[in-house]
Amino acid sequence: MxxxxxxxxxxxxxxxxxxxxxxxxxxxxxxxxxxxxxxYFPQPATLDTPRLTLDVADAQVQVSIRPHEGPKALIYFGGNAEDVSRNLPEFAEAFPDHALYLMHYRGFGGSSGSPSEEAIARDALTLFDKVYGSHGEVAVIGRSLGSGVAVRLASQRPATRLVLITPYDSLERLAVRQYPIFPVKWLLKDRFDAWKYAAHVSIPTLLLAAEQDDIIPRASTDALYRHFPKGVAVLKEIAGVGHNSISDSPEYLKLIADGL
Incomplete structure (x- = not known):
């Protein structure tokens, strides 16, 4: 040549x-x-529900509510593409003795601003403090992305119960699995390291896993479960359902109610 x-x-x-x-x-x-x-995949609110508006420093955060007199309240944080208002009718029937507060993340359901881990965490604290001023027994529920919000909140405020639906140990670890060729650890801004906060939770906690979850690997849920102090958390699996269909199971609301 x-x-x-x-x-x-x-x-x-x-x-x-x-x-x-x-x-x-x-x-x-x-x-x-x-x-x-x-x-984040912001969704509009499809149900016209009573609202609470949280005026925070740089946004107005909308919360779908069902007011109820008494000591018990429930705060719910949804998934990354969830319209939380759709849960209100079923929650109102399933938890008749609880006041209900379902937070629309920034950019979701009429809330202003843009979502980020730290902004959502601050908004969650603001909501809890407002609810706790009227209700002495506040249960916290988080689904999918919201499970990371819920466990962080429960490690910082006096919640009475914690329910985590299709939870994960770390968004960073999930992203590393999904994008193995990229330096995710250096690029990711919102890590949602739920495992770091689990060790500081001392209230009764229920983790609900979907048997056929194709979004959150079971290994991620199991890893989160192991970070709770011994005797604090219980892990249960609902058979025959996936990540998005877990709430269709007749066991779903019953197990949540049992965990409250």
Missing amino acids: SRPNVSRMSRTLICLVVILAGSYLALCAALLVFQRALI
Whole structure:
């Protein structure tokens, strides 16, 4: 092979490497900039429910409510693409002795602002403090993404019960599994490391797993369960349901009620 041909091949190889490296860096940059669009999928509220508006420093957060006199209240945090207002009719029937507060994350259901882990965590604390001012027994429920919000809140405020539905140990660890070729640990802004907070929870806790969950691996739920102090948490599985269909099971509301 002549030297000119070798030289052309070398230049071609170098150009190819540069193009691939540039494309990879561009994808990393896109992941850094647009990652929250891959985490949060804001939904409008489809039910016209009574509302509580939380005026926080930089947003107005909407909460679908069912007022009820008495000591018991329930705060609910939903999934990353959930309209929480849709739960209100069934929750009102299943938990008749609880006042209900279902928080619409920023950007969801009429809430202003944009969602982020820290903003949602602050809003959750604000909601709890307001509810606790009127109700001395506050149960906290979190589903999917909201399970990370709920366990963090329960580690910081005097909740009486905690229920985690299709929960995970860490959004970061889930992202590492899903995007193994990217340096997720360096790029991810919202990590939702639920396992860090589980160790500081001392109230009775129920974890509900879906047998056929194709979103949250069972290993992630099991890892979270192991981080709770001994005797604090119970893990139960609902058979024959998936991540999004778990609430269709007749066992769903019954198990939650038993955990309250």
